[in-house]
Amino acid sequence: MGAQAIALDVLGLRVxxxxxxxxxxxxxxxxxxxxxxxxxxxPDVRLGLDPVxxxxxxxxxxxxxGFRTEWRELLPxxxxxxxxxxxxxxxxxxxxxxxxxxxxxxxxxxxESGVGKSTAVAACVAAGATYVSxxxxxxxxxxxxxxxxxxxxxxxxxxxxxxMTGIGDTEEVALAVxxxxxxxxxxxxxxxxxxxxxxxxxxxxxxxxxxxxxxAIHLLxxxxxxxxxxxxxxxxxxxxxxxxxxxxxxxxxxxxxxxxVRGLARPxxxx
Amino acid sequence: MNGNTGRPIPNVAxxxxxxxxxLLHPDGARVMVLNESAYAVWEVWDRVTDFESLVHGVAALxxxxxxxxxxxxxAALQDFSTHGFLQD
Numbered sequence: 001m002g003a004q005a006i007a008l009d010v011l012g013l014r015v016x017x018x019x020x021x022x023x024x025x026x027x028x029x030x031x032x033x034x035x036x037x038x039x040x041x042x043p044d045v046r047l048g049l050d051p052v053x054x055x056x057x058x059x060x061x062x063x064x065x066g067f068r069t070e071w072r073e074l075l076p077x078x079x080x081x082x083x084x085x086x087x088x089x090x091x092x093x094x095x096x097x098x099x100x101x102x103x104x105x106x107x108x109x110x111x112e113s114g115v116g117k118s119t120a121v122a123a124c125v126a127a128g129a130t131y132v133s134x135x136x137x138x139x140x141x142x143x144x145x146x147x148x149x150x151x152x153x154x155x156x157x158x159x160x161x162x163x164m165t166g167i168g169d170t171e172e173v174a175l176a177v178x179x180x181x182x183x184x185x186x187x188x189x190x191x192x193x194x195x196x197x198x199x200x201x202x203x204x205x206x207x208x209x210x211x212x213x214x215x216a217i218h219l220l221x222x223x224x225x226x227x228x229x230x231x232x233x234x235x236x237x238x239x240x241x242x243x244x245x246x247x248x249x250x251x252x253x254x255x256x257x258x259x260x261v262r263g264l265a266r267p268x269x270x271x
Numbered sequence: 272m273n274g275n276t277g278r279p280i281p282n283v284a285x286x287x288x289x290x291x292x293x294l295l296h297p298d299g300a301r302v303m304v305l306n307e308s309a310y311a312v313w314e315v316w317d318r319v320t321d322f323e324s325l326v327h328g329v330a331a332l333x334x335x336x337x338x339x340x341x342x343x344x345x346a347a348l349q350d351f352s353t354h355g356f357l358q359d
Contacts (some may be wrong), residue, residue: 106273139346211290211291213291214290215288216293220302226298229299230295230300230302231299234284234293234295234302235286235288238286238288241288241289
């Protein structure tokens with residue numbers, strides 16, 4: 001590894017990514033640009049992608065984790081592996097959610113896998129929103145949003161529909177975020193709106209305001225680590241619920257989401 | 272009812288947001304979200320020891336007849352019990 005390793009700091013997880021091939025290292029850099037860091041003497045995890053036996057081997061801490069004929073097909077697994085470890089070890093409260101910022105307003109879309117978080121986020125980013133995360137709403141104990149701009153993961157069909165290109169295989173591609181506005185990983189921001197996605201074929205886009213308490217309910221319901229500090233999780237989610245507004249967005253397709261989100265943010269930002 | 276109705280468990284953390292009350296079970300895994308009237312049942316049940324006192328206490332809070340709210344009080348206690356917020 002050594003000189004060929006790229007160092008990341010992902011929510012406090014120190015990662016070393018390596019490859020003997022320059023193209024792979026360039027892809028790492030493009031995908032994980034917001035997390036580039038000074039190399040750690042002892043990284044928490046080491047991942048590598050190298051050619052072997054006519055294909056490509058992904059290894060994690062010296063153990064084989066996948067083999068494909070093309071290295072690009074292994075990158076979504078790299079993203080998933082880093083994500084899993086990063087959110088497992090992080091000290092902050094986290095909930096499954098897509099997150100974007102429009103002006104100063106941070107908007108979160110909490111929900112389980114498959115609800116359309118990444119697609120909604122990608123649509124907003126394609127329309128000019130600042131990217132925060134397609135995977136997790138991360139909150140400090142004071143309720144501030146910690147950016148987690150991992151590569152956006154989408155189906156190739158949806159990426160194409162939104163005019164975006166990524167690296168991956170026929171099931172999932174990871175979109176580099178180097179070319180889109182990203183909330184800096186050194187900052188925190190204030191969560192202003194929580195939007196529950198309700199995709200209904202043929203429906204006109206409509207936002208319905210819900211009780212503020214629903215914010216806490218949905219963040220707790222979608223949290224992946226509230227069990228570690230339940231009282232702290234309740235404290236932070238209810239603190240956020242007192243100031244953020246909660247909405248249900250009924251919509252037909254991802255292209256409907258950006259306009260609705262801009263409408264939420266408008267009162268607090270110049271166009 | 273009420274020979275079998277449990278008492279509120281101790282050490283439940285309560286937080287309120289816009290008239291919704293979040294009860295956090297001391298095991299950390301269970302949260303109940305109550306409206307104002309259900310929370311009144313929880314609060315009064317923590318202070319009185321028999322079901323009739325509970326019904327009358329809640330009725331007085333909302334200016335209602337005890338008979339009118341008895342089924343709702345019973346349902347609220349059942350809900351607390353189901354979610355593990357009552358103990359024998």
